[in-house]
Amino acid sequence: MTVTLERIKKAKETIENSIKRTPLIECPTLEEEFGGKVFFKLENLQKTGSFKVRGALNRIANLTEEEKKRGVIASSAGNHAQGIALGATAQGIKATIVMPETAPIAKVAATKGYGGQVVLHGSVYDDAFAKACEIQKETGAVFLHPFDDDDVIAGQGTIGLEILEDANDIDTVLVPIGGGGILAGIATAVKSLNPNIRVIGVESENAASMTEALKNGECCEVCAQPTIADGIAVKKVGCKTLELVKKYVDEVVTVSEAEIAEAILFLMEKSKVVAEGAGATPLAAILAGKIDCKNKKTCAVVSGGNIDINLVERVLNRALINKGRRYQFKVKVHDRFGEIEKLLGLLTANRANVLHITQSMYNGDLGITMQEVTLVMECSDIQHRDRVLEKIREAGYEIK
Structure with a gap:
């Protein structure tokens, strides 16, 4: 099986009554500065505060009855965890989620609140993934991968369908990159409908796993450094996502911690939008001048808003310092x-x-x-x- 436009359309039918149709809003301030229209796809307003619920619900909907009885297990930096917990609990399925010990407190609490059993292990997502694989072997539960899974990728791809339904004259779509699931899904949907639209992935330079994979032509592990974009702090992208990115994505750029912090501040101050680090990376690329927006219509996907409240003051303080304020x-x-x-x-x-x-x-x-x-x-x-x-x-x- 592979991810196709037809599969993404089917995923949309499967999950559309269980998710929010998130808005696409314009940012006039950016048009004044960069000479082109910029829109935000606000997945931070999604159920669970992140796009991840789309892929999680689509994956759970495709479980067999036998698989449901075995229960499910997942690894997550926090957002996939909440989607799995929400979807599994709604169907009476036992869900265990392994999260890094560094996962934001708010994401851990929310996952438990949605009915998931949380296990904390390691410092980054990949450590949690390894632990989840151990538990899966011991319990026989069904492992639900957060990004390298056809149903998950198709679920995330529904964002691309919505973007083009709301603005079919978009020239460029900017998407955050962690393991590559949301980028692969959106790129497949958008390029299948209009090959002329540029799709650009944006990742933290502290965890540039997709950049490294594209350079080497294969999945490879990078030495990820701490980043305020914890939701995309992934050492190794997915093999399935990499192949789709090679096929459909035009470019991948990286952004620094300071650039991400500035984007979080901009979204909060200028657009009244609360975004986590991962969700702010597309705007960070625009503000840093890494994307040409002049005379174009650009859509930046704000993938999530589950920022740890304890981190907000630190991030905003650093951004204000960097801007001389x-x-x-x-x-x-x-x-x-x-x-x-x-x-x-x-x-x-x-x-x-x-x-x-x-x-x-x-x-x-x-x-x-x-x-x-x-x-x-x-x-x-x-x-x-x-x-x-x-x-x-x-x-x-x-x-x-």
Whole structure:
């Protein structure tokens, strides 16, 4: 068996009453900046907060009665887990899901809430996969692969059908890459309907497994580094997904951690969209200038919104720092009445906000009558930040 347009259409009929029809929204801000229309396919609004439920439900719907009695087991970074737990519980099937110990707390809790039995093992998806294979051999449960499975790929491909139903004049579709299931499915659907549409995959440069597989012409394992795009932190892509990517995908690009963080901030601030790291990678590629959007209609698939709330502040803080909107610096001041007020007055006069301030005399390099002040200020952009720093220097302060 293989994945075809007909199989994807069948998957759509199978799952359409069990999933949400997610919206395709336009982002006018990006058109102003990049000279082309950009749309977001909001799979973060999907049931379970991720596209993964599509493939999971389609796979479960194709289980035989004998397989249902054996129960199912899956490995997942979190989103596939929730889809499997939801679908299996609805049909009274026992579901065990192995997740990395580093999986976001919210994804673990949600999987348990949907009725799945969770086993935590390893630091990345591939560790969880190996453990799931062990348990499968011991229990005889049916293993439901998160991406290298025809029914799963077909389920994810239904996103491509929806995109073209809502906007059949799209020029480019950008899709996140982990194991390759969503990219393979969408690419198969889109290219089968219109071969002229460019399909581009986007992955974290910290886990560029598809880039490496395409370079070598075969599935191979990469040394994945930690990434805020935990949902696509996969060391090795699927063999089935790789062949479909070779056939249908035009290009694969990678994005950095800083670029992903900036995209998460943009989506939240400009579009009021909450996306996890994996879901923000297509926009990250646009913002980083790695995709040509000029005079084109581009669709970026926001694949999920299950970001760990404990991570949000860190990600946004880093993005704000990178954009010059938060800045920490040190200055030496005389240890006498009114000196701190004078320094803060410079920031106030130049419309910079103070987020944090500390002062200390416990530095051996300081003169006996001096103190060191550490400030974190908030500015509107890099240009504003630089103007404020220049005013501080003009006032005679040395900035570290």
